Amino acid sequence: MEKAERPVLMPMTLKQVAQAVHGRITPAAAKGGLDLPIANVTTDSRQVGPGSLFVAIAGERVDGHRFLGQAAEQGAIGALVSEEQADADLPQVVVEDTVQALGQLAASNVERRRALDAPFTLVAITGSVGKTTTKDLLAAMLAKLGPTVAPVGSFNNEIGLPLTALRVGPDTRYLVAEMGASQVGDIAYLTSIAPPDIAVVLKVGVAHLGVFGSVERIAQAKSELVRGLRPHGLAVLNADDERVAAMAQLAPGRVLRFGLGGAERPDDPGLDMTARDITTDDLDRPSFQLEARGERPVAASLALSGEHNVMNALAAACVAHELGLPLEDISASLSAQGRRSPHRMAVSQVEEDGARFTLIDDSFNANPDSMSAGLRALASWKEPTGGQDGAAQAEPYRVAVLGGMLELGEGTMDLHRQVGALCVSLGLDALVAVGGERGQLTDMAGAMVEGARRASAAQGSKHAGMRLFQAPDTGQADRFVRDLASGHPGCVVLLKGSHMSGLDALAERWQSGRFGEQQ
Incomplete structure (x- = not known):
């Protein structure tokens, strides 16, 4: 993230901002500051610094208009608002819609x-x-x-x-x-x-x-x-x-x-x-x-x-x-060039309560295409056996920890069953389907497990060894993974799911105790 005091946009003043957005400048701006240069623009009051323009957005959970005072204290040069805040000692440019x-x-x-x-x-x-x-x-x-x-x-x-x-x-x-x-x-x-x-x-x-x-x-x-x-x-x-x-x-x-x-x-x-x-x-x-x-x-x-x-x-x-x-x-x-953006096929080594495993963190989001790609990457993973020539490879114990995929329409449950079946056909060792706190995510997790069971039965004993778990939340998923990793040295774990499943938070929890360098 750019430091707030470093100019990161074209030279612009609050007066020019008002002209660009066809906004009304509040009387408070008459005290001065209309022609001072703006250093940066942010919608997050925590990132406001000297010279910042704070854009107040009224979201579903948080209304940025509540934080104009904080923005002023942190050195903001002005704010873009949809409702004038008379008690805020900060010049404001008033518009109908701050996102627009x-x-x-x-x-x-x-x-x-x-x-x-x-x-x-x-x-x-x-x-x-x-x-x-x-x-x-x-x-x-x-x-x-x-x-x-x-x-x-x-x-x-x-x-x-x-x-x-x-x-x-x-x-x-x-x-x-x-x-x-x-x-x-x-x-x-x-x-x-x-x-x-x-x-x-x-x-x-x-x-x-x-x-x-x-x-x-x-x-x-x-x-x-x-x-x-x-x-x-x-x-x-x-x-x-x-x-x-x-x-x-x-x-x-x-x-x-x-x-x-x-x-x-x-x-x-x-x-x-x-x-x-x-x-x-x-x-x-x-x-x-x-x-x-x-x-x-x-x-x-x-x-x-x-x-x-x-x-x-x-x-x-x-x-x-x-x-x-x-x-x-x-x-x-x-x-x-390794991973620059978080939670996208980021590889690290994790140790927790004596359980050690390789984590493939692809938990940012999920859809059927990216889910298939992540699972195939997990299936292709090899572990070096430590041979002198470095060429020997062993099959690791592969665990897919998967959350639901959202906004898929009428075929949602069938697509989740297909994910479970894919885990079986790829020969993975365990599937941990995480339901989350919402009913729809729980149904999606159940559909993945159901798909895996059906595929195992249809494909015979060769695929019958895959272990299946359905976790109601990430805490239970954590315990399942630690138990599996403790019993299987060389365990590799893929985290993949829509943001609502909370798997990115689980990744951050695991990685806070990781050792070694990220691959």
Whole structure:
């Protein structure tokens, strides 16, 4: 996080803020301060520092308007509010909707940066899975070419995206932004704030299927990123996803394609970035030959676990290469760049009450596509046996600790049964399904266990050894895992579930007592 006293946006005063958002300045502002420079913009009163502009948002649980006094004490230069707070000794810009005004302010900041006589490129990324990993990989690559702004975590909605865009300053060369959607129109709104020069579309999956109603509607929502490109903007598309590939016809300019390839069609334009000869090591970290169209391939390895991350790496590599980074430098970045955003396939060693295990923390969120990818990564995990040549590998004891997947619509329970069945078919040793405190999450956990039982019965004795547990909460899940790890040296545990399942908090609890360095 940028320090509050360091300017991180285009030079702007409170008077200019009011002009950008069409707001009314309160009389308190007449005391002075209208022309003082704003250092940064935040919606979190705990992050206010000298020179900050505090944006008060009335949320479901907390109303930011209650914290104007605290913001003033911590040095805020002013506040953006939807209701004037007469008792707050702080200049205020009053608007009808502070979230909308935040977007207007961010759009103004981007426009002011574009107006400078210096190159600036805005790259936006969307997709049902992989946005944050791709953003982190690309940001690390572009940092080799010039000052780069990118969020830590998934700041990809109507609040997070503007806050990221407001970190763009006069020296920023690249902005790498995530754009997410929970309904049609969300990404169109985000591109109105930060129109991209380059749009990257990763995958059309079934995340939020219950909200969208169909995969076709999800594809429509993701396509808004391509439609939102600036004139002659570049679309970078996953050629292996037919719905993403079809977005090429919407592009206002050139199209680049990345993927692993498959059956070629007569009209297939080929791939601009691909990977060949993919292998994985004992920690499921991929190595491959990275190949750009018309160039000799270079050897590349990922510091990240999970073969599915090859596609994310290809997307990032395609953009970075187009912007001038040689393949050799891209390869070096991929091998060095570990997890920047938390709870995404982060690997650590955990010790608790005498139980030791390897933790694969992918607990940030979950949908059927990312759940399948995480489980396959767990199934591919190997443990070194300590042989002299380092090549010997042993099968670890693999435990999947899974929470429910939300917003999947009428097929929710069937999709959870499929997850349980997948655990069986992959040969995992134990499934701990966590129900959480809400009834729906409990039903989802039960469906996973049911699916695993059915699959075990159907596939016979070969798969009958998988142990099944249903935990009502993360505390019970913790006890199940500690018991399993105590009895099985070399245990590997995957944490995966929607945020409401609370598995990220369990990961933080375990990791507070971890030893060794993160992989």
